[in-house]
Structure formats: structure tokens, C-alpha cells
Amino acid sequence: MKKLGASFVKAGSILYLTLACAIVLPGFWGLHCYTVTSGSMEPSIPIGSAVYVKACSFERIKVGQVVTFTLAGSALTVTHRVVSVDQHKRCLRTQGDANEEMDAFWVDESMLVGVVMLTVKGFGRLLLFLGTVKGRVSACLTGLFLFATAEWEENAEHGEGKSIVRKRNR
Numbered sequence: 275m276k277k278l279g280a281s282f283v284k285a286g287s288i289l290y291l292t293l294a295c296a297i298v299l300p301g302f303w304g305l306h307c308y309t310v311t312s313g314s315m316e317p318s319i320p321i322g323s324a325v326y327v328k329a330c331s332f333e334r335i336k337v338g339q340v341v342t343f344t345l346a347g348s349a350l351t352v353t354h355r356v357v358s359v360d361q362h363k364r365c366l367r368t369q370g371d372a373n374e375e376m377d378a379f380w381v382d383e384s385m386l387v388g389v390v391m392l393t394v395k396g397f398g399r400l401l402l403f404l405g406t407v408k409g410r411v412s413a414c415l416t417g418l419f420l421f422a423t424a425e426w427e428e429n430a431e432h433g434e435g436k437s438i439v440r441k442r443n444r
Contacts, residue, residue, distance in 0.1 A: 283423045290420055296394075297401070300326050305391060308342055308351055309398030314370025315340070315353060319390075324397035325353055329388040332364055340390040341368065343381045352377075353390060 300307060305326040313321050319340070327342045335341065335356060342353045343366075354368035357376055365380040403409040 283420060286416075287420050287424060290417060293400070296397070297404070304328055306387070307401060308353065308387075309401050310353060311398075311402075312370075314372050315355070316372045318371050319353065319393050320395055322396050322399040324394045324401055325390045326392040326394075327353075327388040328391045332383045332386065333361070335359055335366060335386070335389070341366070341381070342387040342390060343368070343385045344387060346379070346382070346385060351387060 297307070305328050308325050308327060310319050310321055310323045310325060319325065325340075325342065337356050337359060339356050340353060341356055342351050344351055352368075354370050354377060356366050357369045358367040360366070360380075363380075364383040366386070367376050368381055369376040404413055
């Protein structure tokens, strides 16, 4: 039973660290993570997916690439496929894979966030949860629980978990 508990703690710790790395490390390579919250790119990018986006120069954008951009005058981001590029006007036309028509607006170069480099199905749901107070508290408590349990297992394994009470001589 003790070995099963230790295995659970190790597996949980590995999963916890893997998720932490998946959230933090991409930033070192210039990748920014966004969560897909609509079905406009289904089935290629399902709702709840995380997309890792890398900034690139406008000249490198090609028809068929999936890009993320901000809506004019808004902080909202959209991830759609490029259907045409106007290098002279420095703008794009985009369309969601599930949409029958192109987007009604041009994506100006200043709106472009970057090109989607990686998509992880379902991971965006976790990112949305971790963006809430409840999610951050849950992540911290999970980390503390795994750390405390690992320490307890380590101490129990070396006999340090026993309480020794000594009487003082008077």
C-alpha cells in the first residue's frame, strides 16, 4: 500500500510539473498561448483547444496558414485561416474553417498576433480554469499537497516520521 501511495505521488508530481512546463516554457521560445472558445475552426481546432502562437513578419504570412489576430478596437483575439494576402495594403482576409464565408473585415498588419505553431486539444479548458481565482488556488493547493505528501513519504521511508517523546529527568 505504501508503494502504491508513493507511486501516486510521483505520478502526480510528474503530471503537475509537465503541465507547469507546458504553460511556462513556450514563452522562452516566443510562443503565446490562447484558448479557442468558439467552433469557427472546427473540426481542425476544436473548442477548448490551446493554440500556441508565434509572432512573425507580415511578409512570411501565406494563404492556408492559421493566424491569431486581435479584433479592431478590442482585446479579443480570433484564430482563423488566411484565405488571401494583400502585400501592398499589408492586410489579410481570413475565414474560420467551419464558416461558409470569409470574415467581413480585413485583418490589418497591426492586428496580427502571429501564426499558430501548435494546437493542443482540450488543454485550453485547463488554461481557462487556471486563469480564475479558483483555478490558481486549486493549482497552489495541489502543488502543496504533492510536496507535503512526498516529504511525508520520504520521512516515513527513513523512519523519521515516528514521534519520539522523552521525559525530562528532574
